[in-house]
Amino acid sequence: MDISKLKAFLVCCEEMNYTKAAVRLFISRQALRQTIQSLETELGTTLFSNLRNRLSLTASGETVRNYAEELTRTYESMLMEVGAVQGKTLRLGISCSLLPFFSPELPGYLEEFGTAHPELPLELLSLTTDQAIEKVLSGELTAAILVMMDWDIPGIAADTICRFPFGVTFAETHRFSRKKQIGIEDLAGEKCVVWGSPELIMRPLYEELQKAGVQISVEVIPSAKTAFYLMENENRLMFEYTYPNTKQLQVERNSPLAGSAFSWSLMLIHKSQESILPLTLLKDFLIAKYDYITISRNIIPVS
Numbered sequence: 001m002d003i004s005k006l007k008a009f010l011v012c013c014e015e016m017n018y019t020k021a022a023v024r025l026f027i028s029r030q031a032l033r034q035t036i037q038s039l040e041t042e043l044g045t046t047l048f049s050n051l052r053n054r055l056s057l058t059a060s061g062e063t064v065r066n067y068a069e070e071l072t073r074t075y076e077s078m079l080m081e082v083g084a085v086q087g088k089t090l091r092l093g094i095s096c097s098l099l100p101f102f103s104p105e106l107p108g109y110l111e112e113f114g115t116a117h118p119e120l121p122l123e124l125l126s127l128t129t130d131q132a133i134e135k136v137l138s139g140e141l142t143a144a145i146l147v148m149m150d151w152d153i154p155g156i157a158a159d160t161i162c163r164f165p166f167g168v169t170f171a172e173t174h175r176f177s178r179k180k181q182i183g184i185e186d187l188a189g190e191k192c193v194v195w196g197s198p199e200l201i202m203r204p205l206y207e208e209l210q211k212a213g214v215q216i217s218v219e220v221i222p223s224a225k226t227a228f229y230l231m232e233n234e235n236r237l238m239f240e241y242t243y244p245n246t247k248q249l250q251v252e253r254n255s256p257l258a259g260s261a262f263s264w265s266l267m268l269i270h271k272s273q274e275s276i277l278p279l280t281l282l283k284d285f286l287i288a289k290y291d292y293i294t295i296s297r298n299i300i301p302v303s
Helices: 003-015 018-025 029-043 059-086 098-102 106-116 129-138 203-212 224-234 277-291
Strands: 048-051 054-057 090-095 122-127 143-148 156-171 191-194 217-220 237-241 252-255 263-271
Touching (some): 003 018, 003 059, 059 277, 090 098, 090 129, 090 277, 098 106, 098 143, 098 224, 122 129, 129 143, 129 156, 191 224, 224 237, 263 277
Parallel strands (some): 090 143
Antiparallel strands (some): 048 054, 156 237, 156 263
């Protein structure tokens, strides 16, 4: 039995509302209903009654809930014990795009994870996205956390933690400060800083630029602080996420691309031929942690 079905079922038991449960699980209401129906088909019973639009457990549902709680606890204990038996330090690459500005919460989250799971020691290394991918493929890193627009790299598996709406950040003195909106054609001739090869980390935007015949100058920067310095002092553009209330800032502006739907995905990657169970714990932990900032940071939940 797929343990994720039982976890979804238990969330429904807590909320007794498909819509609220779907929000907690970062999936659509329809996807949640399909998961519950799949579990009901597998068990050959009905788990919920929906009389007068009020959700309640059937007698079978009550029985399944009791067992599901124990099964999920046992499963999580198994993951921790497997990690302890392995006795292996998780060498984790962190993209330099994330710290200290893109996701300042991440170090605190990883520290909290380490405190909660002392049997799974973490060793962190800050790298460009290209370097992180290379070291995961070579086996020098167990996994890496980075930001890309999409994912299709041979030998690499990726789990999405959350998504960030794409935005362009520029200095107050940049010509874009006088524009009400920025289109893809406005990027022509601009000098931009990126966190890895543009054809790799921002492939959809890169392909759109090529299609539109828009040429930009890019430089891979190994430090977010350096990127901000270049933006403020040399009028470079930074490609990051869209965030609100930037008109209150003194030195920078931020804007989405007009008419586009580009987004960044915060991902946990590892070699596709390897299944490292402790990474499941880390992934679930990070998804839960990023839940609370989805509104304040305008982050798009995982669907």
